[in-house]
């Protein structure tokens with residue numbers, strides 16, 4: 001269980017201050033699928049970044065079972081992230097000088113040696129193994145970023161707009177792959193998206209508005225990636 005307790009986070013200072021998160025509280029159950037929705041600028045990426053330990057909060061706590069991330073040193077936090085968290089960013093952040101397979105393998109080597117080639121196959125890029133990011137489309141780069149995050153077998157996958165750059169068919173395929181890992185390996189998924197239909201795949205939907213949690217919905221029935229509207 002991940003508990004976000006009364007978290008606030010500002011960017012900048014003085015008259016230029018932006019309150020990106022204001023007293024945000026939320027729970028993420030182990031093995032659950034959570035979708036975060038909200039308008040542009042409402043704090044979705046910031047929430048994902050503090051939950052995953054990528055950024056520090058200004059106040060409040062982020063607690064994984066009995067580990068409070070806000071109490072860890074920078075080094076401890078990096079090791080924790082490496083072990084537990086898979087991250088897919090809104091921008092892909094692939095290493096430009098590395099091929100597809102090396103980008104994915106880098107993720108795998110951060111933890112136990114998982115079969116990164118099987119993951120590349122599952123996301124449909126086995127014929128691009130030796131291509132470089134600059135030779136790929138946006139959607140293909142996004143898929144490599146997803147494969148890299150999954151290759152290290154994280155406990156939690158945080159994904160910021162993972163289907164934003166994908167066409168419908170590829171988007172559904174990637175969501176289906178993530179959903180299968182979620183169900184078969186008990187992977188917890190926390191996904192930010194502008195596609196409100198993806199909320200139909202979730203156990204929980206968190207609606208953000210101006211840095212606050214506006215509403216939390218629990219969903220009893222979940223749809224598959226091929227059953228949702230697009």
Ligand SMILES: Nc1ncnc2c1ncn2[C@@H]1O[C@H](COP(=O)(O)OP(=O)(O)OP(=O)(O)O)[C@@H](O)[C@H]1O
Pocket residue numbers: 011012018019020038039040041042043044045046047090
């Ligand atoms: N590094 C930063 N420096 C200054 N302000 C920032 C920074 N990152 C985010 N913000 C501001 O914090 C607020 C929340 O941003 P955030 O990126 O979390 O929004 P979002 O909901 O993810 O939006 P989008 O849907 O456009 O990605 C916005 O007002 C944004 O301008």
Ligand SMILES: [Mg+2]
Pocket residue numbers: 044045046090160
């Ligand atoms: Mg964002």
